[in-house]
Amino acid sequence: MSDNTHQNPQPVPFRGGGFRPQRIRGVGLAVFILLIAFVEWGTRVGFISNLTLPRPSAVFATFQDLIETGMLWKHLLPSLSRLAVGAALGVTVGVGVGVLIGLFSLIRAGLVPLVAALFPIPKIALLPLFVIWFGIDEGSKYALIALGTFTPTVVATYGAVDNVDRTLIRMGQSFGLGWFSIVRKIVLPGALPGILSGLRVSIAIGIILLVAAEMLGAQYGIGAYILEAGSLYDLERLFAGVVILSGLGVLTSGLIGWIERRVLAWRV
Template identity: 35%
Template sequence: MRIETPHPALRATFSHKGRREGPPPTPTLQSPERRVLAMAMSVELPALERTDAPEVTARASSARLRRYTGPALGLLLPVGLALAWEIAVWAGLSNGRLVPPPTKIFATMVELAKSGELSRHIIATLSRVASGFVIGVVAGTLFGAISGYWGLARRLLDPTVQALRAIPSIAWVPLFILWLGIFETSKVALIAVGVFFPVYLGVMGAILSVDRKIVEVGRTFRLSGPAMIRRILLPAVLPAYVVALRVGLGLGWMFVVAAEFMGASEGLGYLLIDGQQLGKPAQIVAAIVIFAILGKTTDWLIEIATAPLLRWQDAFGGRSGAA
């Protein structure tokens, strides 16, 4: 099974070997042709001796085909389930009242979109997530960097931050409402708190785990403090930072729902509550689907924005990450 699909794992193992022992057989797996060649080689080892041209091109086209069938494979299950449910409701096996069929969900979305409601809710939620995320990331990065860089600050600051982290963030809601009112500020604050902790932890952990040996290289070239940060620490920390950002964003999306549950007149969370109170399951599912799409899209945006900076990584998933 593994052998048939050119799984990223295979490519990774292959290149890993090349790096370790002697002159690598196919060192760069970056250009498509080479990657295809590497695939062909990992698929069928005896083919090494007889790499005649038609063979290779045939494999190249089938590999190209597979690259598109890969994502399609992932869609098979949800689309299949949706289709099955649609047919079940259409055939009268279920009335689809509590679990509305896909067409009904889609119709609800279209209806909301036509009236301009949908974009209003999406913009409300997106702007909350965005401002909460930005505040959380800035604060998390700042405090994480301070705690990671200065031992004294870490001993002073970290225990308190860790204690605060142990508090379930939802527990802040009543306090935030009392302090900041029931409008936007308290919502953004809750999201920012959710984003802060993973970013703080990620940045601090990443700085603490920068390889001493690499830092020593910087020292032998007499880098000043700022140059050391710019030329050694920042690039070394970047991969972990991107992960922290993505985790933070995920929590931001989680907390926006909690924030919008605590009394909102617009936003996707409001659509959820409204759907529950007025008994409109299609609206609830529509909001959930939009959450999924927005969450995935924003995560993907971070991924593609940072991919060029992380091309150098030699990691198990490194090569498949960009695709």
């Protein structure tokens, strides 16, 4: 029996995956479809009041009408433009400042207290001030989104730089790598996962602030559309706007996930 055991060893399952998440396609979509089906059923049989939630089919019809009349793009394109400009400013400056804080002690001592003071301030509360400074047009909206995405990006970036394995840095120094080479080849690649994770939070905050900014002094935009629907208590239009925002969040998260898979393939 022992000879047979040696000749036909039992396979040992691999247990070194390190809890690496596996992509399982279709589960999220199935959960979403089941939730929508439950709400549709509940509103039709009276289990859920139509004054509380509209029928998903009615929301879909409203969304389809937005597409057919062209109003979807009339509201969506200005919102995308504001989000892109504001978030690009906030994220770009935030990553730069966060890297500087992570690398230089003097800059850390000077800027971390300032960032800590700005971070907990509700940025929506600053909108009237930005309107006074930059006017009621696009400038105040860009500034609000930029500030809202700046502070979480800074915190995520210098935290990611701090978490880079110092053993790798010492190893690079022992091999004679210069300062710029260590930053470019070790620090930035090591910090990139944390930076991209923080970017998800920053963009989500940017979308929230986008809606708030468009509710003040904007004729077109998803926020203006939702405000108008809410003032008329038109739940179908209001939820259609919410669906658009939800889709925008899913698309931006998917884009960041695509970037992660491309630039962080070395983590596999």
